[in-house]
Amino acid sequence: MMVAADGTGSMAAEIARFRRFNRVYTRYLGTLREGMHSSEFPLAEARVLYEMATREAPRSAEIAVALDMDAGYLSRILKKFEEKGLVRRKASKRDARVAELALTAKGRAAFRKLDDGAEEQARATLGGLGAGARVELLHAMQLIERIVAPDPEPKAYVL
Amino acid sequence: MMVAADGTGSMAAEIARFRRFNRVYTRYLGTLREGMHSSEFPLAEARVLYEMATREAPRSAEIAVALDMDAGYLSRILKKFEEKGLVRRKASKRDARVAELALTAKGRAAFRKLDDGAEEQARATLGGLGAGARVELLHAMQLIERIVAPDPEPKAYVL
DNA sequence: CTAATTTACTTGACTTTATCAACTAAATCG
DNA sequence: CGATTTAGTTGATAAAGTCAAGTAAATTAG
Numbered sequence: 001m002m003v004a005a006d007g008t009g010s011m012a013a014e015i016a017r018f019r020r021f022n023r024v025y026t027r028y029l030g031t032l033r034e035g036m037h038s039s040e041f042p043l044a045e046a047r048v049l050y051e052m053a054t055r056e057a058p059r060s061a062e063i064a065v066a067l068d069m070d071a072g073y074l075s076r077i078l079k080k081f082e083e084k085g086l087v088r089r090k091a092s093k094r095d096a097r098v099a100e101l102a103l104t105a106k107g108r109a110a111f112r113k114l115d116d117g118a119e120e121q122a123r124a125t126l127g128g129l130g131a132g133a134r135v136e137l138l139h140a141m142q143l144i145e146r147i148v149a150p151d152p153e154p155k156a157y158v159l
Numbered sequence: 160m161m162v163a164a165d166g167t168g169s170m171a172a173e174i175a176r177f178r179r180f181n182r183v184y185t186r187y188l189g190t191l192r193e194g195m196h197s198s199e200f201p202l203a204e205a206r207v208l209y210e211m212a213t214r215e216a217p218r219s220a221e222i223a224v225a226l227d228m229d230a231g232y233l234s235r236i237l238k239k240f241e242e243k244g245l246v247r248r249k250a251s252k253r254d255a256r257v258a259e260l261a262l263t264a265k266g267r268a269a270f271r272k273l274d275d276g277a278e279e280q281a282r283a284t285l286g287g288l289g290a291g292a293r294v295e296l297l298h299a300m301q302l303i304e305r306i307v308a309p310d311p312e313p314k315a316y317v318l
Numbered sequence: 319c320t321a322a323t324t325t326a327c328t329t330g331a332c333t334t335t336a337t338c339a340a341c342t343a344a345a346t347c348g
Numbered sequence: 349c350g351a352t353t354t355a356g357t358t359g360a361t362a363a364a365g366t367c368a369a370g371t372a373a374a375t376t377a378g
Contacts, residue, residue, distance in 0.1 A: 014297055015281040021300035023209075027227065028161035029309045029317055031180065031190055031202065042335080043190065045184075046318050053294045060356065068186065073336055075357055097344045097355040122174045129306070137306055138173055140299035141180035147288070147296055156179065157277035158188055158202060159209050200362080213365055219327065234328055256326045256373045 013094045022158045031158075044069065046114050049103075052087065053111040086110055111150055181317045183226040190317075203228065205273050207236050208262075212247065217260045245269055 041049065044067075051063045058076065064071050078101070082086035086107035091097040103111065124133055160304035200208065203226075210222045219237065223230050237260070240246035248258040262270065286292050 005299060011282070011285070014293060015278055017297050017300065019277055019302050020282045023206075024304050024308050025184065026188060026190075026202075027186060029190070030227065031188070037273055043185075043317060044335080050182075050318050052164050061354090062296045068189065070337060071356065072318055072338075072358075076336095077250070079357085085285070091344095095355085097343070099356070114316060114318055118178055118318040119315050122177045123170070126173055126177060128171070133306070134173060136302055137177050141176065141289075143295055145297045146178050147292065149183050157205070157273060157280050159205050159273055159277035203364080220325090230327065231364060233369075238328085249372095254326085254374070258327070261367095309340075 019159065026158050039112060040110075045077055045081075048074065049086070049107070049111045050123070051058075051112060052101060052103050052113070053108065059098055060101065061098075063101075080109065178318065185317050189265065199269075200273060203232075204236055204240075207240070208245070208266070208270045208273060211260060212264050212267065212274070219260065220257075222260075240266065303304055 047067055048063060051066055052058045055062065060071070060074060063069070064074050067074075069121045078087060078089065078099075081101075082089055084106075085104055088102045088104055092100050126137075129137065206226055207228075208221060208309055210225055211217045214221065219230070219233060222228070223233050226233075232315045237246060237248065237258075243265075244263055245261055247261045251259050284294075288296065
């Protein structure tokens with residue numbers, strides 16, 4: 001029986017490669033040592049800031065969905081941000097249940113700093129690459145993104 | 160001035176794409192909700208199990224390096240595993256400082272379960288794809304892996 | 319050979335993160 | 349109106365993760 005004599009690879013081999021990528025990439029992202037090399041904000045907070053900064057009129061529920069994050073947890077983060085003067089919350093006139101969120105100037109500044117850091121880091125990685133490799137890399141990322149982005153399922157097993 | 164009228168993209172655009180991939184992928188991996196949909200082991204523990212299961216004679220320091228994980232934290236995880244009967248630790252005859260680690264039968268069983276889950280999950284993702292897309296995806300992953308794997312730097316800013 | 323250093327890992331002492339259920343309060347539906 | 353649903357907050361913990369100090373064995377230097 002002839003299986004995968006071409007470049008296709010057996011299903012088992014494909015699965016192994018897929019999984020290896022996840023391991024390598026989580027390692028690359030530092031998933032296992034949150035905060036260890038303490039950047040100013042832990043990832044969750046940074047991402048909340050990001051969502052706030054890139055939305056017109058951010059609302060808690062939106063952010064929670066976007067980040068797949070517990071609402072209570074998010075609420076506390078937002079409270080903390082408010083105490084630090086990064087975020088303003090005020091009840092919507094329309095619907096008094098919803099809090100209209102906004103970054104303060106200070107919040108925007110904090111975000112900008114993070115954003116610059118991320119930009120810098122990305123630049124450093126891409127910069128060491130050569131135009132060809134860069135194009136390939138970006139192409140690869142876009143491809144993966146298209147496959148993976150629409151999947152809302154929690155991936156419990158990055159192993 | 161003509162910039163990137165081909166498919167190349169400006170540097171800024173490339174950076175944006177690179178960063179978006181990281182955001183999408185961390186979301187996909189569920190980085191922001193560790194344990195939320197409680198799988199049997201939190202990611203850190205699962206990965207430790209993985210390292211143990213895939214090494215000949217695992218040692219604590221090796222695993223800590225492989226996973227970029229705090230040694231103290233790892234020590235506790237190992238202790239917990241030992242208490243649960245998943246791991247055996249005994250001092251090396253050679254060097255009494257180093258603990259020779261080994262999975263017990265129970266530990267191997269626990270790993271197998273996780274491993275099967277991961278396999279299953281990977282299979283589900285790949286299975287919904289069609290041979291062509293699958294080949295492309297794996298190819299893309301391999302490419303990214305090659306670029307990213309050798310980089311030991313902690314990526315603080317996935318933003 | 320002994321004393322200082324280094325290596326390998328463990329422990330104490332916390333701080334942060336994260337979860338989940340219970341709880342207000344406002345809006346909507348029947 | 350009363351019953352639900354929706355939005356977000358809180359209490360109560362649990363779990364994760366960090367960092368420094370500590371123990372003990374091995375290595376190195378004098």
